[in-house]
Amino acid sequence: MAENPLDRAGGDLEALWLQYKEAVRAGGNPQALYQELVWPALLERWRREPSVYPSPQPFAVSVHTLGTSPEATALAVLGGGAEKVYVLHTAESARFLPRLREDTGKDLYPVEIGKSDVAAIYREVKRLLEKHPDVPVALDLTSGTKAMSAGLAAAGFFFQRFFPKVRVVYVDNEDYDPELRRPRAGTERLVILPNPHEALAEVDALFAKELYGRGEFGKAAGYFGGMVGKTGDQQYLLYKMLAEMYHAWRTLDAQGAVRQGRALLGRLSENAWLQHPLNERRKTLEAQVALLEAVRRFLEARDFGEKAGVYGLAETLLRLSQEVGEGQPVLAALYAYRALELLLQERLALLGRRAEAPGLSPEEEGALREELARILRLSPEKARLGDKLGLLDLLAFLRLKGDPVVGAVPLSELQGLAGVLKARNEALLIHGFRVPTQKEVGQHQGGQDHQNPRGTGSRETPRTPWGSDGPGRPGAPAGGG
Known part of the structure; x- marks a missing residue:
């Protein structure tokens, strides 16, 4: 059995190293001497421990x-x-x-x-x-x-x-x-x-910021919450609350969004967080929470007198429609249709009427049938009216009553929209089997330009967080803020 150099040196690698060094100085081959004197001893040590x-x-x-x-x-x-x-x-x-x-x-x-x-x-x-x-x-x-x-x-x-x-x-x-x-x-x-994803919250901050920027607020909130646990730094909790507020808003949970928004503003008012980067956008956040409160009030009361709530919900639906876009045309059409319907119902409420119970007089019913026939390019006797006013009925009735917003829309545009709405009723998630085309979805979305208060000089409502002119990334959440 070959002798182990470590045994010859009394188990001392340092002694072997000195022998090796002297042998090299004497002109020996460094590689050959290392393999002969040092490596077997070092290898044996690593095999054991x-x-x-x-x-x-x-x-x-x-x-x-x-x-x-x-x-x-x-x-x-x-x-x-x-x-x-x-x-x-x-x-x-x-x-x-x-x-x-x-x-x-x-x-x-x-x-x-x-x-x-x-x-x-x-x-x-x-x-x-x-x-x-x-x-x-x-x-x-x-x-x-x-x-x-x-x-x-x-x-x-x-x-x-x-x-x-x-x-x-x-x-x-x-x-x-x-x-x-x-x-x-x-x-x-x-x-x-160490795994940098576990050791450095700043790495998770990059992922959180990426997800936040893409509008994946729920996932971003998860990363921000994890960063609190890793670092003990409570500033990330505020970013988590912000992302949760936007996630709730984006999923149409107005009550949850209000709860998170109020809690976030409360934290930002505490002395410990007055210098937090999110306070630089406090006015924007306050406006958004106020809008969400208006949306919540509208949804709870179903009162179209809550104008800010109606406008805020309609714009949220429109943004969602634009966001899903080509990827989900059926869903995009539903969002856009409901947004337009809400805005028209708000105009109808100004006349003291409700779509589900319009209370039409015989004269109004006859005039509405004629107006609807013009939009549909039908004879009046073929224009059908139900007990409730559908979206086309709303357009026709508002034109009949001289609504300044609907009245400003050219008849040709309304006739084009009528075809789109017919296609909507045949859509896969409504009553039929069709998938709306991107052009039809765009016409749904464009129909709101005339109804949105932005286009009529009315008071502006704060944008949704993922809108082009919204806050986007309040405080630019990242490592260290």
């Missing part, structure tokens, strides 16, 4: 890049302790695979890639993580080309977002010998890097 910082972890899988200096990779394999070991190697470094197997005593799963093929590393890491989705995985970037190490690090950072048990690791040293141009034996350790 690898040095891992901050502490050993039970990795089930490890993935390593292999270059032309396999010693560090061997230490990383031993430090990771995984049962399944995948090695990304180049054609050149493949010759070190047998030695790596011998040094570590592990079965290896080699994967050949180009030395600069970063995309191949991304694909392999993705494949391996999908193959082992629920176990701790170590990604070791110690060895290999710069492209290989950088690619594995980038893949690790990205995929940690979806596979939280992934850790990036590398073999470091606490002392480097400049004369021998090597780490001093015995000072090596496997470093397990």
